[in-house]
Amino acid sequence: MLKESTLAVAAALHRAVVPAGDYWLHEVKTGQTFRIVDVDGNQAADTLFYNAGDPFERYSATDTIRAQANVYLGVGSKLLSTDGNVMATITADTVGRHDTLGGACATESNTVRYALEKKTMHACRDSYLLALAEHDHFGLTKRDIGHNINFFMNVPITEDGGLTFADGVSGPGKYVEMVAAMDLLVLISNCPQLNNPCNAYNPTPIELLIWGEGA
Amino acid sequence: MTELLYEDVLPGGSHWSFTVRRGTVLRLIDRDGGANVGMLFYNPANLLERYNAPDTLKCQHTFKLTSGNCLYSDMGRVFCSIIADSVGWHDTVCGNTTRAMVAARWGTKTYQACRNDWQLNGHDSFLVEGGKYGLGRRDLAANVNWFSKVAVADDGAMTFDAANSNAGDHVDLRFEMDTLVLLHTCPHPLNPAAAYPRAAVRYQFRRAQPMTDDDVCLNACPENRRGLENNRLYHLFG
Ligand SMILES: [Zn+2]
Numbered sequence: 001m002l003k004e005s006t007l008a009v010a011a012a013l014h015r016a017v018v019p020a021g022d023y024w025l026h027e028v029k030t031g032q033t034f035r036i037v038d039v040d041g042n043q044a045a046d047t048l049f050y051n052a053g054d055p056f057e058r059y060s061a062t063d064t065i066r067a068q069a070n071v072y073l074g075v076g077s078k079l080l081s082t083d084g085n086v087m088a089t090i091t092a093d094t095v096g097r098h099d100t101l102g103g104a105c106a107t108e109s110n111t112v113r114y115a116l117e118k119k120t121m122h123a124c125r126d127s128y129l130l131a132l133a134e135h136d137h138f139g140l141t142k143r144d145i146g147h148n149i150n151f152f153m154n155v156p157i158t159e160d161g162g163l164t165f166a167d168g169v170s171g172p173g174k175y176v177e178m179v180a181a182m183d184l185l186v187l188i189s190n191c192p193q194l195n196n197p198c199n200a201y202n203p204t205p206i207e208l209l210i211w212g213e214g215a
Numbered sequence: 216m217t218e219l220l221y222e223d224v225l226p227g228g229s230h231w232s233f234t235v236r237r238g239t240v241l242r243l244i245d246r247d248g249g250a251n252v253g254m255l256f257y258n259p260a261n262l263l264e265r266y267n268a269p270d271t272l273k274c275q276h277t278f279k280l281t282s283g284n285c286l287y288s289d290m291g292r293v294f295c296s297i298i299a300d301s302v303g304w305h306d307t308v309c310g311n312t313t314r315a316m317v318a319a320r321w322g323t324k325t326y327q328a329c330r331n332d333w334q335l336n337g338h339d340s341f342l343v344e345g346g347k348y349g350l351g352r353r354d355l356a357a358n359v360n361w362f363s364k365v366a367v368a369d370d371g372a373m374t375f376d377a378a379n380s381n382a383g384d385h386v387d388l389r390f391e392m393d394t395l396v397l398l399h400t401c402p403h404p405l406n407p408a409a410a411y412p413r414a415a416v417r418y419q420f421r422r423a424q425p426m427t428d429d430d431v432c433l434n435a436c437p438e439n440r441r442g443l444e445n446n447r448l449y450h451l452f453g
Contacts, residue, residue, distance in 0.1 A: 061269075062310025062357045065373070066404055071308070072371035082352060084313055097371075101278075101308060103269025108291030112274045112442045125289075142263050143353045157367040161279035161304060163272050 003075045005092035005177050007033060007211050014210040020203030021192035023127040025135055027052055028184045031213030033091070035177040036188070038152045040204035042168035044191040045151040046104040046124045049079060049087050052183035055140055057081045061100045061147040071157055073098040073149065079178070082146075087184060092177035095170045099153035101163070104128065104145075105193050114195040124148075124189035131187055138185065150191075151176050153198070165198050220420045225252075227413030228333075230340035230399035232347060234259050235420070237450075240298070241388045241396075242419040245362050248382040250414040251403040252361040253311055253337045255345075256286065256294040257395040262350060264290045268307045268357035274438045278367065280305040280359065283435035285391075285442055292449055293442045294394045296432035299387040302380050304364040308357060309373075311337030312404045321411040334411045340399035348395060361386055363403040375405035389423045389432075391446050 009015075013032075018024045020043065028034045036045050051057040063080040065071050073079075074097055077090045104124035111119045125145065132140045152170040157163055190206050193199065217240075224246065225231055235241060243252055258264035267289040275284055282300040285293040317336045324334045341355055364379035402412040432439055 056351075056353050060310070062308060066309050069373050069405075070371040071367055071373065082355065084315060101269060102273050103267065106270075106289065106291070108289070108445070109267075109270045109274065109287070110291075111445060112270070112287065112291050112438050116441055116444065147269055147357050155273075156369075157278045157371070159366060159368065161277060161366070163276050163278045165273070 012209040018190045023131040024188045028180045033211040035209040037175040037207040041172040046189040047149045048187040050185040052185045086181040088178040094174045099150040099155040122192040127189035217421045222419040232344040232397045240421045244385040244417040245380045250362045253399045254359045255397045259395045293391040295388040295390045306360040306363045313338045337401040344397040
C-alpha cells in the first residue's frame with residue numbers, strides 16, 4: 001500500500017544529505033516523524049534503531065516480522081525491539097516494500113557473495129563500525145550491530161523457499177516515513193555496494209528529515 | 216557413518232549448550248515428531264563472531280535451510296554445513312518465543328507450582344545458556360529453528376506448517392570450525408498448538424568423514440566454495 005506524507009519539507013527541524021558510503025547517526029525523539037528519501041532511486045539505506053535510553057534494546061528483525069506475520073515492511077508496519085516494544089510505526093511510504101531479511105553488506109560477506117578479491121571494498125559494516133568508534137560515549141561496539149532494515153530494497157521470497165534480489169521498486173525521490181514510539185538512536189549506513197546489479201552498480205545519496213512531535 | 220561418540224535426549228521445553236570441535240557431526244533427531252530446536256552459534260575464540268542469518272540466506276539465495284546449505288558467521292566463514300536432512304525446510308527468521316508470548320498463548324506455569332513442567336521460552340533459554348560464556352542480550356541474533364517450516368506467500372504473509380517434521384526425522388550438521396552452540400527445545404514462536412508443545416530431541420556426536428570433491432555443501436553454489444576457502448585461511452595457523 002502506498003501512502004504519501006502530508007508534511008512540508010520546509011517545516012522539518014532537521015535535514016541532512018548523506019552520500020553513499022557514509023553513515024548518519026542521530027537521535028529521533030518520541031513522537032517525532034522521521035523520513036528517509038531515496039534521492040536518485042534504488043539506493044539501500046541500511047538502518048539500525050536503538051532505544052536511546054537503553055541502547056542494548058534495539059531493533060529486532062525476527063520479532064518485527066513474526067509480530068506482523070509478514071516478511072516485508074510497509075505502511076502500518078510496527079518496528080519491534082529485542083524486548084518486544086514498538087520502536088516506530090511506518091506512517092507514509094511511496095515505495096511499497098522494504099527488506100528486513102537481507103542484512104547489511106560486510107567486507108567478509110562480500111568475499112563469499114562476489115569474489116575473494118572483494119575483501120578490501122568498502123561495505124556497510126565498515127560504516128557502522130566507524131560510526132560506533134567515533135561515538136564511543138554510547139558504549140556500543142560490533143557486539144551491538146544487529147540485523148538491520150534495508151529501506152528501498154526489494155528481496156522477494158518464493159513459495160518454495162527461494163530468496164531473490166529483485167530490481168528495486170523504489171525510484172528517484174521516493175521515501176519512507178515513520179513516527180518514533182520511543183526516544184531512538186538511528187544509525188544508517190548509506191550502502192556503498194559496487195557489486196550488486198540492483199543499484200546498477202551506482203550507489204547514490206539519501207536524505208534524512210525530522211519533524212517535531214505532532215507535526 | 217562413523218562411530219557414535221555420544222548421544223543424549225534433550226526433553227522438550229529445555230535448554231543446553233556445548234562447544235564442538237571442527238570435524239564433528241551433530242545429528243539432531245526429532246524423536247516424536249513436531250520438534251523445534253532453537254540454535255545459535257559463536258566462535259569460542261572470539262565471541263564477537265556469531266551466526267548471521269541474513270548472510271546465510273543471501274549468500275545462498277535461500278529463505279529455508281536444508282542439505283547443501285552452510286551456516287555462516289558474520290565474518291564470512293562457515294560454522295557448519297548441513298550434509299544430510301530428511302526434513303527439507305528449517306526456519307531461521309522467526310526468532311523465539313518470549314515469556315509474554317508463552318503466557319498469552321499457553322498460560323503461566325511457574326516453577327513453584329509446576330516444577331519441571333513449567334513452560335520455558337526460547338528467549339530466556341538463550342539468555343541463560345549464553346550467560347555461561349559471558350554473553351548477554353547484546354549478543355543474541357536471529358536463530359535457527361530446526362524442524363520448523365514457515366512458508367511465505369507472494370504478499371509476504373507467513374504460514375506455520377505443523378506437519379513439517381515427523382518422528383525420526385533428522386538433520387546432520389558437520390562443523391567446519393570450533394563452535395559454541397546454544398540450543399533450546401522450546402516451541403516455535405508461530406506454533407498454534409492448543410497446549411504448550413513439549414517435543415524431545417535426541418542428539419548424537421560423531422567424527423566427520425573428510426570432505427570429498429563431490430561434497431554436497433562444497434558444490435551447492437560457488438558462494439559455499441568461497442566460504443569454505445575462508446575457513447581454510449582461518450585455519451592456516453592452527
Ligand atoms: Zn551495504
